Amino acid sequence: MxxxxxxxxxxxxxxxxxxxxxxxxxxxxxxxxxxxxxxxxxxxxxxxxxxxxxxxxxxxxxxxxxxxxxxxxSVYHHYHHLNCVNCGKSYPMNICPLSQKITDWCHSQKFKVYYHTLEFFGLCAACQDQDIASECLSAN
Amino acid sequence: MxxxxxxxxxxxxxxxxxxxxxxxxxxxxxxxxxxxxxxxxxxxxxxxxxxxxxxxxxxxxxxxxxxxxxxxxSVYHHYHHLNCVNCGKSYPMNICPLSQKITDWCHSQKFKVYYHTLEFFGLCAACQDQDIASECLSAN
DNA sequence: CTGAAAGTGATAATCATTCTCATAATACAG
DNA sequence: CTGTATTATGAGAATGATTATCACTTTCAG
Structure with a gap:
């Protein structure tokens, strides 16, 4: 090395x-x-x-x-996010739902895990209240 | 809409x-x-x-x-991957470790979840057996 | 009809990333 | 040391996916 x-x-x-x-x-x-x-x-x-x-x-x-x-x-950076597909904002979630069992399984696959990402995609509260589809292409 | x-x-x-x-x-x-x-x-x-x-x-x-x-x-596409940071290959894992509890929590955040991604990054078995760091920049 | 609003396509512009290549730093054998 | 091979570096060009532009069509409500 x-x-x-x-x-x-x-x-x-x-x-x-x-x-x-x-x-x-x-x-x-x-x-x-x-x-x-x-x-x-x-x-x-x-x-x-x-x-x-x-x-x-x-x-x-x-x-x-x-x-x-x-x-x-840094533990600080182990964040996952709720990502709005409309406005693009990322809302960090300070929990990680991955159990140790899964991590162990990954290692058992002969794969050396450095880190993982977990991201959710959808619409944030603000964007759910808009007629986003019609606005989507109007900027053009 | x-x-x-x-x-x-x-x-x-x-x-x-x-x-x-x-x-x-x-x-x-x-x-x-x-x-x-x-x-x-x-x-x-x-x-x-x-x-x-x-x-x-x-x-x-x-x-x-x-x-x-x-x-x-399509259920077929709900795959997560083990991604090698060296060779770039993605190895699909046909399990999803996210419990319904987490999904419910996301919805409780007033965030409308369409889908999520879960990716693991590290070294695959093949790449663990190489002197990758020294090869990394030599291509240049 | 008809005219405003939305959709379309060819092409130019953008911009993060990678490539190129000449030069500089480093390692190392003798 | 000292020359030489190897690796690292930086300036700028090239790449390529995506986005913006703009003139032209299509849609459709009134």
């Missing part, structure tokens, strides 16, 4: 670990520049790919295709 | 309902042309957005940002 990281990679991992919010690659690159560091965008993406494979960080892909990254080790 | 659909919209919904595989918008557009129909790509996307809001279809976003659509009503 090549478990030795470069300075750039360490910086990026530290930034993710120290941040309480999940971050996109673009956002991460911007913050790096704010800190006066000079790490190219390509390196950010390469490092995220590496850290992901090493099981250090987790990835959440939003419906519009952008990826957000956060540390796996 | 504008529950009346156009011919194009009906064709697209029918195609999704009749297909046992989940399909991307691009793939869907290609198949439409194969059937001799002339529906523009923009209309395909607009219709998918509409059907999604109406709760007719479900969307799964892959880590590389592409969306795949399938009918909600």
């Amino acid at each position: 090549s478990n030795k990281r470069t300075k750039n990679q360490e910086q990026i991992l530290k930034l993710i670990n120290n941040n309480s919010e999940e971050m996109s690659a673009q956002n991460l690159h911007f913050q790096i520049q704010q800190h006066g560091l000079r790490i190219g965008l390509a390196t950010v993406y390469r490092t995220l790919k590496l850290l992901k494979i090493e099981g250090e960080i987790q990835e959440r892909v939003t419906p519009d295709g952008e990826s957000f990254y956060s540390t796996i080790n | 504008s529950n009346k659909r156009t011919k194009n919209q009906e064709q697209i919904l029918k195609l999704i309902n009749n297909n046992s595989e989940e399909m991307s918008a691009q793939n869907l557009h290609f198949q439409i042309q194969q059937h001799g129909l002339r529906i523009g790509l923009a209309t395909v996307y607009r219709t998918l957005k509409l059907l999604k809001i109406e709760g007719e279809i479900q969307e799964r976003v892959t880590p590389d940002g592409e969306s795949f659509y399938s009918t909600i009503n």
Whole structure:
């Protein structure tokens, strides 16, 4: 295992670990520049790919295709969401209904589980009170 | 509710309902042309957005940002996966560990649940036996 | 009819992500 | 050390799915 990281990679991992919010690659690159560091965008993406494979960080892909990254080790980030398919808002739910039994089963499949995602999709209360279907395409 | 659909919209919904595989918008557009129909790509996307809001279809976003659509009503499609963060393969798991209790809780939140996704991420058996981290960036 | 509203398709624009490639840093054998 | 092979890096181009634009059709209520 090549478990030795470069300075750039360490910086990026530290930034993710120290941040309480999940971050996109673009956002991460911007913050790096704010800190006066000079790490190219390509390196950010390469490092995220590496850290992901090493099981250090987790990835959440939003419906519009952008990826957000956060540390796996923080309990704080183990959230699932109720996602409105209309307005796109995500409502975090601070419970995880997965029993230990299921986790064990996954491991028994010879699959090494780093983390899991559980997302619910539907309409939030606000959007249920609208004639959303007719508004859906009108923006065009 | 504008529950009346156009011919194009009906064709697209029918195609999704009749297909046992989940399909991307691009793939869907290609198949439409194969059937001799002339529906523009923009209309395909607009219709998918509409059907999604109406709760007719479900969307799964892959880590590389592409969306795949399938009918909600088919039991066949209610699958969760073990996703390898290295090779990208998805291994379907034909169980759903979510209890009815959780589903009820979601509804109690005034959130109208259309469907949910549950995905596990980690390393598959094959990838656990490789020096993946060192290979990760070498392709570049 | 008829005219406003909604739907459509060709194409351009967007934008996160990946690729390219020349250069810089690092590792390492002799 | 010292040269050399390997890996990492960054600037910018390329990619490709998705979205926006806009002129043209279709729908349908009155």
